[in-house]
Amino acid sequence: MVASRLLRPASRLLSTHRPFISPSKSALQPAASLPTLVNARRYATPSGVKEVAVRDALNEALAEELEANDKVFVLGEEVAQYNGAYKVTKGLLDRFGDKRVIDSPITESGFCGLTVGAALAGLHPVCEFMTFNFAMQAIDQIINSAAKTHYMSGGIQPCNITFRGPNGFAAGVAAQHSQDYSSWYGSIPGLKVVAPYSSEDAKGLLKAAIRDPNPVVVLENELMYGTHFPMSEAAQRDDFVLPFGKAKIERPGKDLTIVTLSRCVGQALTAAEQMKKDYGVEAEVINLRSVKPLDVEAIVKSVKKTGHLMAVESGFPSFGVGAEILALTMEYAFDYLDAPAVRITGAEVPTPYAQGLENMSFPSEDLIAKYGAKLLRV
C-alpha cells in the first residue's frame, strides 16, 4: 500500500517539482522496516525465556530503535536527565546523548506540535507524555496536525511519529490523573492505536509503532510498568516486532469469549481461572493488543466457538472500547451468539480519590468472574 502511493500519477508529478519529498521519507521506507508478523508464541527453549518488567521491555524497545535509526529521537518531560518520571527512558540519555533524548519544558501542546513538525520533515520522533492525561493539552496536535495530514495532503505528506506514555487510572491520583483514552484515539482515522499488556506486547508494539510510517499512539499502563513477564528468545532479539491489528489469544477456552486490553487482560486471566474453579467453565481471553485497527476476525472466530462474548475495559462506558466491541460483534457475529454480548467497563464517574470508592470505579477480577458466570447462566 505504501508502494502504490509512489505510483500515483499526482504524486509522481509533484515529486518532480518538489524535490524535498524524497524517497527517504518515512512513508516510503523499504518494506523490510515495516512491521512484520512475528509469532510471539515462538518460544525457543524454556531456558532462553527471560523475566522482564514491562518498563524494561519498553526501555529496550526505545534503545534498539534509537540504535537502529538515527532519525528516531525521544522527546518529553523528564525523559533525559531524570531518566523518566516512571523510569521508562532510564539510561537513554547516557547512551544516546542529548541530541537524541531530549528534556522538554512542560508545554504539551508546544512540544507535541514540535515533534509532529519534525515528523513531517522526515524524522521519526517518539513523543512521550508523562501521562496521557496531559496529552489532552496536546490532543489537537495529535489529531489535527498528525493524524489527518497524510490524508489531507492526498498522500503526499506522511507523519511518522509515536506518541507514548501511561494511560488509564493509577492508584489514588483522583479524577484529573485517571482517565483511559483508548476510545478517544481509537475513533480517529489516520491514527493507529495500541495498548500493550505484557512485556512482549510492550516491546513488540512499541518497536512496530516507531517503524510504522503513520502516527501511532502507544497507550501504556503505569500499574503494569513494574510487572514482570516471561519474554521469549525471539522477543529478546532486536528485530522483534508485533503486527498491528492482530489480537492474541492469551488463554484458549470454549465457553465464553472475553475480549479485553491492557491491564484488564491480566484481570481477565485471573477471572478465567476463577471461573474454571468455581463454575467449571472455560473462558477464552483475547488480548486485543491493538485498538486501531481492531482484530474483528479474532473476535468473530472466538465467538463462533463459544457463543458468548464479554468485553472488559477500564474506560468510561459511553462510546467506549467495550461499546465498539459489542457493536462489531452485533455486526459480524450476531448469528453465532447464544446470548446478548455484554461489557464490563469503568463506572461512569470521574475517578474518586478514596480507595473504597475508587475500587468501585474499575473492573475487578471478582466482578469479571461473576458477570461472566451470569452471562453463561452457571
Added chain:
Amino acid sequence: MFTRALRSGRALPLRRNAFVPLAKRTVTTDAASSHAEKEHVPEKDDKPFEVRLSDESFETYELDPPPYTLDTTKKELKQMYYDMVSIRRMEMAADRLYKEKKIRGFCHLSTGQEAVAAGIEHAITKEDHVITAYRCHGFALMRGGTVKSIIGELLGRREGIAYGKGGSMHMFAKGFYGGNGIVGAQVPVGAGIAFANQYNDKDNTTICLYGDGASNQGQVFEAFNMAKLWNLPILFGCENNKYGMGTAANRAAAMTEYYKRGQYIPGLKVNGMDILAVKAAVQYGKQYTVAGHGPLVLEYVTYRYGGHSMSDPGTTYRTREEIQRMRSTNDPIAGLKQKLLDWEVTSEDELKAIDKEARSYVDKEVEEAEKMPVPEATPKILYEDIYVRGSEPPFMRGRTPDENYYY
C-alpha cells in the same frame, strides 16, 4: 522611599552570595532581611508600627516598586509565625502519614514555601480569590480549611475538605478555586475568576499561582494576553522554587526572569522566603489591580525543601548542600522567628508557647482526622456530586448495568 545607595548602607548581613543559584536571581532569599528598631515596637499587641524591608526584597519590571516599608502589628507578626508553623507542622504530618501508607497517590508538600501562602493571605481578604496548582495544602489552610479537613482529605475520609473525592491535589474552599492537577491549566481559569470580578464590579483581586515549570505552558501566555487586553484585576504569581519536578528552571525556560514574562504586563519579583516582603508585594499588587491598572506578574522566589512529590527523593538533580543551605540560612520560619526576637515583639517563652500551641492544634486535628470514617463504599456516595444535586440525569452507568445508579 529610600534610594538604593542609602538602603544598601544598612548593617544587615548580605546572605545573597552564600547561595549560588543555577538561574540568575538578584532578589535575596534571606528570610530575616527586614528591619525594625526595637525601640519603635509598641507595647500594645494591635498598635501598628513600621518595618523596613530589605532593598533586595523586590525587583521590578516596568513598575514602580512597592514601598519598602510595611505597617504591621505585633499581633499580626505572631499570627504570621503561627500560620507558617501550622502549615509546616501539617505538611510534616502529611509526610509521616504518606510514609505510613495512609495517604495514596501523589502528595506534593510545600515545606520551605510557607511564606508564600501565609504572606498572601495576610495581604488579602476572604472576598479575594486564590487559585493554585496541586501543591495546595498550605493555601487550603490559609483560605480557611481546617487541618482536620485537609489531612482528612489526604486520608480519603468522608469529612475531608472534598469529601474524600479529590485527595491531595484537589482542595476547595470559599475564595479558593483549587487544587488543580494539570500544570498551567489553572492560569487562564484564574483569569476567568478575575473576569467575573470585573464583570460584577467587585473591587477584589485574584491571586493566580503557578510554578516555574508551569510558566512555560502556552496557556499562561494566552491568559496574560487576555488579562492585559481586558485589564483584568489579577495578580499572576509564579512560585519559583527553582525546579519543575527534576528540571532546573534554566533547563526549561529560555528566560528565567519570570516576573518579566508578561512582556506588556508590569512585573514584580519578590523575596518569597520573607513573609513580610510577600505581604508588602501582594498588598501593593492588590491596590494596583483594584485601582484598575490591570494585571501584574509576580514572581515569588522560594524553595521547596522536599522532593517534587513524596515519591521523589529530590536529591538527584540538586545537591544536598544546596538544600541544606536554603534550610539553614533562608528558612522562612526561622527568619521571622529571629526578627520577632530581635525586635522584641515577643519573648523566647511566648514564642515557644505559640510554637507549642500551633503544633498541638495541628497534632490534635491530625489525630481527629485519623479517626474520621472513610466514605461508605456505596453507589449513592460514589455517584453523588457528579452533577449539581437535583440536576442529575436519570441514572449513571456502573461497571455493568447491574450496578447502574438511579438518582
